[in-house]
Amino acid sequence: EAQVTQNPRYLITVTGKKLTVTCSQNMNHEYMSWYRQDPGLGLRQIYYSMNVEVTDKGDVPEGYKVSRKEKRNFPLILESPSPNQTSLYFCASSFYRTVDVDEQYFGPGTRLTVT
Amino acid sequence: GENVEQHPSTLSVQEGDSAVIKCTYSDSASNYFPWYKQELGKRPQLIIDIRSNVGEKKDQRIAVTLNKTAKHFSLHITETQPEDSAVYFCAASRVASGYALNFGKGTSLLVTP
Numbered sequence: 001e002a003q004v005t006q007n008p009r010y011l012i013t014v015t016g017k018k019l020t021v022t023c024s025q026n027m028n029h030e031y032m033s034w035y036r037q038d039p040g041l042g043l044r045q046i047y048y049s050m051n052v053e054v055t056d057k058g059d060v061p062e063g064y065k066v067s068r069k070e071k072r073n074f075p076l077i078l079e080s081p082s083p084n085q086t087s088l089y090f091c092a093s094s095f096y097r098t099v100d101v102d103e104q105y106f107g108p109g110t111r112l113t114v115t
Numbered sequence: 116g117e118n119v120e121q122h123p124s125t126l127s128v129q130e131g132d133s134a135v136i137k138c139t140y141s142d143s144a145s146n147y148f149p150w151y152k153q154e155l156g157k158r159p160q161l162i163i164d165i166r167s168n169v170g171e172k173k174d175q176r177i178a179v180t181l182n183k184t185a186k187h188f189s190l191h192i193t194e195t196q197p198e199d200s201a202v203y204f205c206a207a208s209r210v211a212s213g214y215a216l217n218f219g220k221g222t223s224l225l226v227t228p
Contacts, residue, residue, distance in 0.1 A: 031214055042121075042204060042220040043159070050214075058215055059116065090158060094214065100166070101147035101208050104216060106158040 002027045004107035006091050012113045013081055021076045021110050023091030030096035032074035033104065036060065036087040043090065049074055050096055081114040088112075117142040119207050121219025128195050128226055136222045138205035139187040145207040148181060148188045149216070154201045162203075163190070195226045 004025045013019055023032065033048040035058075045058030049068040063085055065077040074093075078085060091107040118141040128134050140148075146167035151159035165172045165179045165188065172179050176195075181188040192199055202223050206216040 033214070033216075035216075040220065042218040043216070044218070045215045048215065059217075092216075096214070101214055103149070103161050103164065104214075106160070108158050 002105075004091055004093055004105050006089075006107040006110050008110060009108060010111050012115065014115055015082055016080050019078050019081060019112075021078075021089060021091075021112070023074045023076065023093075023107055024072050025091075025093040025105070026072065027093065027095075027105070028071065029093035029105075030071070031102075031104075032068065032091065032093045033058070034064070034066065034074070034076050035090045035092065037090060037109075038087050046076070046089075081112075083114050086112060086114050117145060117207055117209075117215075117217040119205060119217050119219045121205050121222060123222060124220065125223045126225070128224070130195060130197060130226055130228050132195055134190075134192045134195050134199070134224055134226075136190045136203055136205070136224075137187060138189070138207075138219050139185075140207040140217075141186065142207065142209070143183075143186065145209045145217075147208045148179070149206050149208075150177075150179060150190050151204045151206065151218075152201045153204065153221075159204060192224075195224075197226050197228055200224055200226045 034046040035043040047066040049055045089110045092104040094102040094104040149164035153159045178191045205219045
């Protein structure tokens with residue numbers, strides 16, 4: 001089954017304790033992206049990657065890191081989480097066509113609480 | 116960067132009526148406009164999209180219209196059903212911006228029987 005998976009789905013942690021949220025897709029998509037969703041603010045892009053070893057900042061990258069060592073995986077790293085990073089996080093992926101934007105498929109979401 | 120405004124923020128309709136959600140965007144270079152439906156606790160799912168070379172697209176009870184000159188696009192749902200109740204997000208994107216989906220803040224649609 002074609003899908004985007006995220007782990008963990010729920011996480012409660014404390015300020016300053018490094019954590020990683022994993023994202024994996026089995027559709028051979030070149031493009032992967034992380035969004036955070038907050039009430040009243042909608043979804044905002046954190047980081048994206050157009051292919052292996054190619055990553056760039058989105059609209060709200062502060063406090064986050066990413067890596068793209070393999071095509072199927074795009075982990076989101078919070079080196080020192082803070083309470084303002086409490087949010088619902090979505091990973092998304094799509095094919096990358098240089099002349100056109102393709103449909104982005106979303107993972108199930110990771111609800112993160114930082115106390 | 117791109118700014119997408121979405122209205123209304125909440126919409127309540129009777130079953131069988133039509134619902135219309137409107138979005139405006141600021142970047143005239145945006146050329147891809149998807150609409151996502153998000154049910155409570157679920158992921159956003161694409162319901163329809165339109166590209167800038169098309170003015171209208173329809174899929175059964177759902178249609179999207181795009182006015183590039185005015186930089187606005189709208190979602191039309193006809194013959195609404197209770198299962199249409201969800202939060203709907205519009206978005207705008209273009210290849211040169213790294214495929215970023217710039218989302219509106221969402222419309223909570225409630226369809227009452």
